[in-house]
Amino acid sequence: AGYIVKWNEVPDKMHLNSTLHPVTPETAVPTRSLSAYRSQKDLFALDKELMQIFESTYGPVKRKQAPPPREVYTAPSSAVPSTKKRPSDRDDTEYLLIDGYNVIFSWEHLKKLAEDNIDAARATLTNVLCNYQGYRKCTLILVFDAYKVKGQREEVEQVGGISIVYTKEAETADMYIEKVTHQIARHHRVRVVTSDRLEQIIILGNGALRISSNAFLEEVRQAEAEIRDILRQKCAE
Structure with missing residues (x-):
């Protein structure tokens, strides 16, 4: 029958030789103090030395290969809304806002017409823009300010596919265009026709594109030329 042997009596009671290797000067771990390894170079040497002792006793260590790095997506914080515009937030609709009086007094032929009859100048510009x-x-909004007209309320007319806005009392065309641009520029492509420098700066700050009145005149002339070519081709058929 078996019986319990105290740990300090094991060497006297065992019948077989111990499988544990006796500690010899060759295998003894150096009793070097860690305080001696102050630099990173010394710590690296200590690690290397300990590894050599470990491998000489238990065999080489099999190191696992590191897994390939994973792509991690960090969702934006809900407390800080993203300022980037996603493609799904916008559509292809182009809005064209035009400062009516700025264009009239920038286009020479309309300016001369306005000197005699401002109503005729507005009607001529409206007809050109309808074409x-x-x-x-595009979605075209023509704005005329009526801020000097006492008691004037904002009015919107639909003429030939375009919207004509007459601003309310104490609101200039600049103020109206700035307000509308701020509302729609984040979801639509917006261009503003004006030669007013201050208004151009505000427009750019709202994310819209600006074009001077004279540059827009060249666009209009180009469109009219293309329309004439189409009509000629249809007449020749």
Whole structure:
């Protein structure tokens, strides 16, 4: 029958030789103090020395290969809304906002007409823009300010596919265009026609594109030329 042997009596009681290797000067771990390894170089040497002793006793260590790095997506914090515009937030609709009086007094032929009859100048510009909108298929808003007209309320007319806005009392065309641009520029492509420098700066700050009145005149002339070519081709058929 078996019986319990105290740990300090094991060497006297065992019948077989111990499988544990006696500690010899060759295998003894150096009793070097860690305080001697102050630099990173010394710590690296200590690690290397300990590894050599470990491998000489238990065999080489099999190291696992590191897994390939994973792509990690960090969701933006809900406390800080992203300022980047996703493609799904925008559509292809182009809005064209035009400062009516700025254009009239920038285009020489309309300026001369306005000196005699401002209503005729507005009507001529409206007719030109109706043709332009019908060809370019944009959403066109023509703005005339009436801020000096006492008691004037904002009015919107639909003429030939374009919207004509007459601002309310104490609101300039600049103020109206700035307000609308701020509302729609984040979801639509917006261009503003004006030669007012301050207004151009505000427009850029709202994320819209700006074009001077004279540069827009060249666009209108180009569109009119293309329309004439189309009509000629249809007449020749």
